[in-house]
Amino acid sequence: MSFGDSKAIISNQPGIHESLANIVNKHLNTEFQKPISLHTKQAFAEIDAKVKAFNGPIILDSCCGVGQSTRIIAKQNPCALVIGVDKSANRISRNVDDSWQVDNYQLVRADLNDFYRLVVAANWNVDKHFILYPNPWPKSKHVKRRWHGSAVFPFIIKVGKSLELRSNWSLYLEEFQSALALAGIESELTELEQAQPLTPFEAKYQGSGQQCWSLSAKL
Numbered sequence: 246m247s248f249g250d251s252k253a254i255i256s257n258q259p260g261i262h263e264s265l266a267n268i269v270n271k272h273l274n275t276e277f278q279k280p281i282s283l284h285t286k287q288a289f290a291e292i293d294a295k296v297k298a299f300n301g302p303i304i305l306d307s308c309c310g311v312g313q314s315t316r317i318i319a320k321q322n323p324c325a326l327v328i329g330v331d332k333s334a335n336r337i338s339r340n341v342d343d344s345w346q347v348d349n350y351q352l353v354r355a356d357l358n359d360f361y362r363l364v365v366a367a368n369w370n371v372d373k374h375f376i377l378y379p380n381p382w383p384k385s386k387h388v389k390r391r392w393h394g395s396a397v398f399p400f401i402i403k404v405g406k407s408l409e410l411r412s413n414w415s416l417y418l419e420e421f422q423s424a425l426a427l428a429g430i431e432s433e434l435t436e437l438e439q440a441q442p443l444t445p446f447e448a449k450y451q452g453s454g455q456q457c458w459s460l461s462a463k464l
């Protein structure tokens with residue numbers, strides 16, 4: 246796989262989206278009523294039983310793609326159960342050849358727009374929540390497809406004691422940061438140091454010389 250040709254994000258948005266505050270405030274003050282899909286309900290029921298039977302920290306790795314970060318985080322946190330969630334069956338079932346094995350993780354195929362609501366309803370005690378390189382949706386008209394512009398944002402901020410997002414598009418994280426501020430949550434945006442990449446997208450961005458960014462918050 247070539248890592249040298251990943252293009253930096255190009256957006257028609259010069260800064261934080263002009264409607265972001267309105268969108269976030271609306272979502273913070275209205276109920277998200279879209280029905281939950283059957284496949285996510287079923288996937289959640291299976292993993293919920295494992296979470297209830299597990300006696301240790303839970304870590305959530307949202308948008309985990311092929312689950313490389315899920316496995317690395319599981320290796321770094323041997324006492325935790327690390328749950329990677331992605332909507333793509335193809336990605337989570339792809340065989341990734343790691344030179345080491347861990348068994349304290351699970352990959353779940355589910356739509357996070359539904360999954361987050363089920364996590365909150367089931368009152369999971371999530372220690373850490375990662376959202377690593379979410380789809381950026383850089384076109385201004387797609388702002389509501391970004392996690393902070395989505396109707397599920399009020400649930401995302403109820404998941405976990407701490408949250409870390411990473412992106413190669415700092416504006417995505419600046420917007421997420423201002424959405425968090427609207428909910429009264431402080432966060433810190435930093436340049437990510439070049440280190441062993443956690444995910445394939447991180448490896449791709451590092452390989453093409455792009456700066457990656459990290460946003461962390463205590464919830």
Ligand SMILES: C[S@@+](CC[C@H](N)C(=O)[O-])C[C@H]1O[C@@H](n2cnc3c(N)ncnc32)[C@H](O)[C@@H]1O
Nearest residue numbers: 308309310331332333356357377378444445446
């Ligand atoms: C840019 S990829 C990043 C994957 C991985 N974190 C990485 O850095 O290599 C974004 C991932 O988010 C997943 N995704 C997007 N929307 C989702 C949703 N609503 N529910 C679950 N996964 C979603 C996609 O399937 C994709 O695998």
